[in-house]
Amino acid sequence: MNSPDASSLLPKNDPNIDPRIEWERIDQCLCGTSLRDCAIWGWGVCERCGTWANTHRPTESSLQFVYGEIYWTTTQQMAGVPLLPQRFENDFHDRVGTYLAALLPHLRDGMKITEVGCGNARLLHELKMRGFDVTGTEFSADVIAQVAKLTDVPIVQGTADDLPAAAFDAVISIDVMEHAHDPRVFLRSHLRLLKPGGIMMIHTPVHESQAQVYGYSVGMMWKLYHLWLFSGVLFDELLEEAGLTILDRSTSLFGWPVVIARKTAT
Numbered sequence: 001m002n003s004p005d006a007s008s009l010l011p012k013n014d015p016n017i018d019p020r021i022e023w024e025r026i027d028q029c030l031c032g033t034s035l036r037d038c039a040i041w042g043w044g045v046c047e048r049c050g051t052w053a054n055t056h057r058p059t060e061s062s063l064q065f066v067y068g069e070i071y072w073t074t075t076q077q078m079a080g081v082p083l084l085p086q087r088f089e090n091d092f093h094d095r096v097g098t099y100l101a102a103l104l105p106h107l108r109d110g111m112k113i114t115e116v117g118c119g120n121a122r123l124l125h126e127l128k129m130r131g132f133d134v135t136g137t138e139f140s141a142d143v144i145a146q147v148a149k150l151t152d153v154p155i156v157q158g159t160a161d162d163l164p165a166a167a168f169d170a171v172i173s174i175d176v177m178e179h180a181h182d183p184r185v186f187l188r189s190h191l192r193l194l195k196p197g198g199i200m201m202i203h204t205p206v207h208e209s210q211a212q213v214y215g216y217s218v219g220m221m222w223k224l225y226h227l228w229l230f231s232g233v234l235f236d237e238l239l240e241e242a243g244l245t246i247l248d249r250s251t252s253l254f255g256w257p258v259v260i261a262r263k264t265a266t
């Protein structure tokens with residue numbers, strides 16, 4: 001009997017051992033409390049708010065390599081995620097309808113909407129078909145080129161910092177905040193885009209109990225990408241501090257709330 005070729009079990013260009021990526025340690029939660037060791041090496045849990053933090057994380061200057069060309073090929077394959085054109089179809093069936101149902105009651109006809117880190121842009125595509133004025137952003141030029149074959153949604157290369165201030169009625173952020181080095185800076189950069197009274201929709205893993213985190217997958221705890229797994233306590237505090245008032249969190253998708261909030265700060 002032939003044994004399998006062990007080298008075929010591991011990906012080429014494994015991002016976990018990319019020599020360009022540098023690592024740093026942290027020992028404090030965003031709320032200022034010490035993190036203690038927990039069940040998984042390289043993660044700490046906050047003794048006050050119950051948030052989980054990646055305590056051995058890529059440095060901010062390494063993110064260009066983390067989210068570079070490997071992310072949309074090797075990384076997505078390792079995570080078992082379909083490639084982008086297939087995601088454009090799959091997302092429509094397993095999430096976009098839920099996002100639309102949560103968001104549309106808070107919008108008015110023709111509003112200007114942006115999604116920062118829009119990926120395959122399926123949600124913006126659906127909003128555009130409903131008459132909204134939409135713009136996306138993506139980090140990678142290659143992703144933008146691929147998405148351009150699927151939809152005519154305009155996509156700016158960059159981040160929230162590359163969009164104009166106070167220009168949007170609604171800002172969408174899906175599966176991004178957990179990747180942010182500093183979620184406070186992240187929220188500020190998104191609020192900057194909103195007109196006074198504008199709406200922000202955020203979907204990021206938020207847990208209400210430690211048991212919920214113990215149910216997360218290995219992919220969720222992947223140290224290259226997720227930097228924070230927020231407790232409900234901390235998430236609410238961060239939004240309030242940023243000047244957002246939560247309007248609706250009754251929709252749940254993949255186990256955490258789709259949060260709709262209004263910018264109340266000026």
Ligand SMILES: [Zn+2]
Binds near residue numbers: 046049050051
């Ligand atoms: Zn904390």
